[in-house]
Amino acid sequence: MRSEGTGGLQGLRSGAPQISGVLGRGELVSVSARIGNDLMGYVCDRDESGLLLDVRDPSGDPTGYEFLPWSSIERVIAGG
Numbered sequence: 001m002r003s004e005g006t007g008g009l010q011g012l013r014s015g016a017p018q019i020s021g022v023l024g025r026g027e028l029v030s031v032s033a034r035i036g037n038d039l040m041g042y043v044c045d046r047d048e049s050g051l052l053l054d055v056r057d058p059s060g061d062p063t064g065y066e067f068l069p070w071s072s073i074e075r076v077i078a079g080g
Contacts, residue, residue: 022078023051030077033068041066051076 022029023046030040031053041053050069057063 017078023076028079029053030079031068031073032075033072034074035072039066039068 021027023043025043025045027043028040029043030038031051032038039053039055040058041055044052044054044065046052048070050067051073053066053068055063055066
């Protein structure tokens with residue numbers, strides 16, 4: 001809900017992230033995909049076609065790179 005006359009948002013928490021920060025290179029994210037996979041990893045890149053992750057296993061070890069088209073992503077959680 002926008003506040004009248006100020007252009008700001010009422011109720012938005014102070015310091016709320018923006019997409020460019022949350023999905024910026026090197027940010028740790030957890031992604032739920034429509035195919036039932038949940039992945040955790042670091043953002044390598046993103047563009048209009050999707051998201052490229054440096055995927056990590058539960059212990060934090062790298063397992064490879066995974067490209068996820070935006071249409072396959074259900075949810076992204078910042079901070080892993």
